[in-house]
Amino acid sequence: MASIKMVGFDADDTLWRSQDYFDRAQRDFEGIIAAYVNGDARTAERLYAVEKANLAVFGYGVKGMALSMIEAAIDITGGRISAADVHRIVSLAKDMLRHPVELLPGVREAVEAVAAELPVVMITKGDLFHQEAKVRDSGMSSLFRRIEIVSEKDVPTYRRLLEEFAIAPSEFVMVGNSLRSDIAPVLEIGGWGMHLPYHLTWEHEREAVVSAADGTRLRTLESAAELPAALRSVAAA
Amino acid sequence: MASIKMVGFDADDTLWRSQDYFDRAQRDFEGIIAAYVNGDARTAERLYAVEKANLAVFGYGVKGMALSMIEAAIDITGGRISAADVHRIVSLAKDMLRHPVELLPGVREAVEAVAAELPVVMITKGDLFHQEAKVRDSGMSSLFRRIEIVSEKDVPTYRRLLEEFAIAPSEFVMVGNSLRSDIAPVLEIGGWGMHLPYHLTWEHEREAVVSAADGTRLRTLESAAELPAALRSVAAA
Structure with a gap:
């Protein structure tokens, strides 16, 4: 017994x-990046690499995700990402944090x-x-x-x-x-x-x-x- | 007794x-923004307003500070902030998180x-x-x-x-x-x-x-x- x-x-x-929201944010992120790149930019793969490298400094969670997305976006677009699109990434995080x-x-x-x-x-x-x-x-x-x-x-x-x-x-x-x-x-x-x-x-x-x-x-x-x-x-x- | x-x-x-590092990051942020604005942009005041508005969604801490700084930077520069300078703001946060x-x-x-x-x-x-x-x-x-x-x-x-x-x-x-x-x-x-x-x-x-x-x-x-x-x-x- x-x-x-x-x-x-x-x-x-x-x-x-929870994971649904992360997955949706990731798809939205890929949509934002798609406007800057031709063909296969391996966006998801490169974002995951940045997230994994940042895990030791940011830990888990939405705010760290957003900062990693911004870093990855700058890297993948070769610095061409616009301020408006950076703001869309910040908004993805806020929407997740406020989601019921x-x-x-x-x-x-x-x-x-x-x-x-x-x-x-x-x-x-x-x-x-x-x-x-x-x-x-x-x-x-x-x-x-x-x-x-x-x-x-x-x-x-x-x-x-x-x-x-x-x-x-x-x-x-x-x-x-x-x-x-x-x-x-x-x-x-x-x-x-x-x-x-x-x-x-x-x-x-x-x-x-x-x-x-x-x-x-x-x-x-x-x-x-x-x-x-x-x-x-x-x-x- | x-x-x-x-x-x-x-x-x-x-x-x-702790507060020293926040104060130093804030001065660095003001330095980044100064390159985009003429005269008194009330940078510190506008950053504080964004931080205060975001406290209920981000809470206290370095990652929320960085996301608020990025939002404030986009706002104060009218969207002219470069990707490289956005990256410098992310780096301010990483430096604070890794500071001995x-x-x-x-x-x-x-x-x-x-x-x-x-x-x-x-x-x-x-x-x-x-x-x-x-x-x-x-x-x-x-x-x-x-x-x-x-x-x-x-x-x-x-x-x-x-x-x-x-x-x-x-x-x-x-x-x-x-x-x-x-x-x-x-x-x-x-x-x-x-x-x-x-x-x-x-x-x-x-x-x-x-x-x-x-x-x-x-x-x-x-x-x-x-x-x-x-x-x-x-x-x-």
Whole structure:
């Protein structure tokens, strides 16, 4: 019998839509750049290279994305990008930051059902200010005992948080869409993972290795509605 | 006798230099714009207006500053700003984000002296990713029992944190340079404030009202070196 004492939820693309907006901004960016280049400028590829190179200085989030887009735009257009088009890139970021939260189907009911049984916490990565705005806008903050916004979801982060919560890893289940950020590090320290794949997941977030031994503590769900039953099956495992 | 059980430290302009870099970036920005405008373009004033309007969408921090600078530059130059100069603004932000941490004089010794007697925590506002990088770079993280990066330092934030720490306000001393963020809200909930003024403080952070009654729990220090003795005098109060 596994004794589960706390359930953690990822937020972006687990509770609410996020990657869709990044993908849409990326398409808009490619549209802006297309007016300056002939044929295949490998715009998406070159933007990704700039974003990856800037990750260590900007971190994740919309504001860093916008600054990387501006840098990439200047590079790809050979400095020909107009001020008006630079402003359109800034506006892409503002639109994303102001976008109302769209909860994913069945999520509120699933979190409410779990929260009626066990303490739930939110563990989300990214820009503090934007994540807090989304938490407020979601109307779900009162369901969570703690809301932790962290810059990286890795083994040291989960260890530190579980220590603060006074919960052993074997008593903890993490629910999320990213194998890399939500599942693999929690399995690695001896916790449980409920993988709720999202149809869009940034390439970076799919890279993860789960050992066969750890895999016994991993469940893959098709929808949030399956969560309460999956948690009961883990408690009975 | 006041029983002090925990000491909180602000970080920017209390432990290490911060406002200097913002001021320098602002001067560099004004230099970039000066090449496009004749006479008094009220550059600083117009940038501040854009920053203030964007605070609700970008929050505090370097990346939001850079995006506001780019917007202001496009506006002030009537769209004539070159891509190369836009890139210089992005580079101002990158330089700030990568700048090595410069601890203020006597700070390490003061925090070490306090930490030898009492649990200390860091409570700092701003961009999560940048603040974490500075904490790592400072080499001081092991002195702090908890490091809390928050988006706003107000009464509800301090109440929530002290509840998490299981510390009564009357047992808590907050040390910082900002009357608005570090001192006034802590005094208001019944805690103690040690004000360590910095020669540069953003106007926004100086605005605060402290009542005469609360003022009995406020001490103003000239340097970090006075901190251990000031704490002892509070404990004896």
